Amino acid sequence: MDEVAGAIADPVRREILVMLREGRMSAGQIAGRFRISRPAVSRHLRVLRESGLVHDELVGRRRLYELDTGRLHELAEWLEQFAGPPAWERRLDALETEVYRTRREHRTSGAAEEVKEDTA
Template sequence: MDDVTGAIADPVRREILLMLRDEALSAGQIADRFAISRPAVSRHLRVLREAGLVRDTADGRRRVYTLVTTPLDELAGWLGQLMRPAGWQHHLDALETEVYRTRRERHTAAENKESA
């Protein structure tokens, strides 16, 4: 998971992952979308490949990159554990409070209607 978090820490690498989400792209196609040098893009692709986030295949003289989401599953699971208990409990507590307040208001309104 450390390799994955390190790889996605860079905004250029996150952008590359987003580009690969929809289609496989060659290294040249990826590089053309950035204002940085091709060697810099190649270094970013190497980091992503070493983290297991992209896979490259040879297509003639080109390297074609595809997204691999499996390493992100572990990270997503860990983030889910971090976020769920406190976040969900707060939302459920707020919902419970709102339900009781609404019931109390309806009960009070019904009593007022009967006494009128």
Template sequence: MDGARAIADPVRREILELLHASPLPAGRIAEHFPISRPAVSKHLRILIECGVVEAELVGRQRIYRLRPEPLAEVAAYLNRLLGPSLPSRLDALVTEVARARRDRRTEANNPKEQSA
């Protein structure tokens, strides 16, 4: 699961967030970090190896862009660990609200059953 390796380091996670916003050259990415450009380049190389970033040569610059597809495997794994997703929980809530409304309508239409 190379996506897990890609997000294992906080610098790489921040690089992914930057590239999520827009493709960037290495120099612009490096401006966001207090570490050396060679260190940023090493992180970019790891992200490319993991398949979550691709580089395109445009003129003399390499432009880096996010490839989120490999991260889907990590997301699916985490979803399995974290249990049901929010939409399924919301579906259960909708069912309970509908049941409560139905029960109130039944009680309103049959007041004799309430006093018994």
């Protein structure tokens, strides 16, 4: 998990991962989208490959890179412990609270009316 976190710490590597969501790309195609040197892009690709976030395949003379999200799931599961409940869960909790409040008010007002009828 530390390797994955270190790999995605760099904004260039995160952008490469986003690009690879679209499908396989060659190192040249990836490098063409950045204003950094090709050797620098190669180093970023090596870090991503070593962390298990991308796989490469030699096709003819081209090396194609492909995203592998398996290692990201482990990190996402760990990060989940720090996230609050999803918005829909909070809304359901609020709805539940409102239902209980309304029921309590109906019971209270119903009991008050019974008392009025008994005293009248």
